[in-house]
Amino acid sequence: MIMKLVRVLSWLGVSMTCILLLLLAFAFFSARPPNTTAPETLAGDGSTINYCALPLLDSSGKIAADIPKGNTPGCAYDHFPLPILAQCTEPLIAGVQDIRGLWKAVDGHHVERIEQCGARTVVTTAGVIHDYGPNSTLGYNTDDTNGSVTFTLGGKDYCMRTSASMIWQDDILNFYAFGWGPQLVRRYLDSDHLVWEYVDGSVTRMQRICTLPASEVKPRRR
Numbered sequence: 001m002i003m004k005l006v007r008v009l010s011w012l013g014v015s016m017t018c019i020l021l022l023l024l025a026f027a028f029f030s031a032r033p034p035n036t037t038a039p040e041t042l043a044g045d046g047s048t049i050n051y052c053a054l055p056l057l058d059s060s061g062k063i064a065a066d067i068p069k070g071n072t073p074g075c076a077y078d079h080f081p082l083p084i085l086a087q088c089t090e091p092l093i094a095g096v097q098d099i100r101g102l103w104k105a106v107d108g109h110h111v112e113r114i115e116q117c118g119a120r121t122v123v124t125t126a127g128v129i130h131d132y133g134p135n136s137t138l139g140y141n142t143d144d145t146n147g148s149v150t151f152t153l154g155g156k157d158y159c160m161r162t163s164a165s166m167i168w169q170d171d172i173l174n175f176y177a178f179g180w181g182p183q184l185v186r187r188y189l190d191s192d193h194l195v196w197e198y199v200d201g202s203v204t205r206m207q208r209i210c211t212l213p214a215s216e217v218k219p220r221r222r
Helices: 002-029 039-043
Strands: 101-105 111-117 120-125 128-132 142-145 151-153 156-158 161-169 172-177 183-190 193-198 203-209
Touching: 128 142, 128 161
Parallel strands: none
Antiparallel strands: 101 111, 101 203, 111 120, 120 128, 142 161, 151 156, 161 172, 172 183, 183 193, 193 203
């Protein structure tokens, strides 16, 4: 009986190790999706924009599904890019809170830009571009990185891939790993603040700002 239990535990240990190795291989060595972000968007300077002058969502331009998906170039962008949804004027769908704009942590340096159009949401911050929703090139979920180089091998940088859905539920924008996994992040409005809650229990309160601080043009090391 004891030997049988040892064999079962040993089998479970080997199985878990194999699963972990497969996950690590996928996270770091699987092929990145094609970068469909418009080159002029990545090349442009997002620090020149007044983010308190929000675009009108009056159906006069493109809808969200007309615009290619934005995703993080490589392991991180090297400077704050232009908005992904600059040409989109599709009104927000029902049940969505308008949290568009540029937000900075009340206590700390964290800065993020949030774009919304139709059913699409794009969060640009700390070197990464998280784009969820209908688009003309790739799937709904974000398909990005954690925004930093984890290690270099053979002269090539490797970083952990990330994927998530961004779904509005009861006025809260919830991030779910891979679209079907656990809830990792919550964002919601609380008076004049945008609140960001992370799975580790940390809470960041952010206030609206109009221009990108000079210190945030190049992403901070994470």
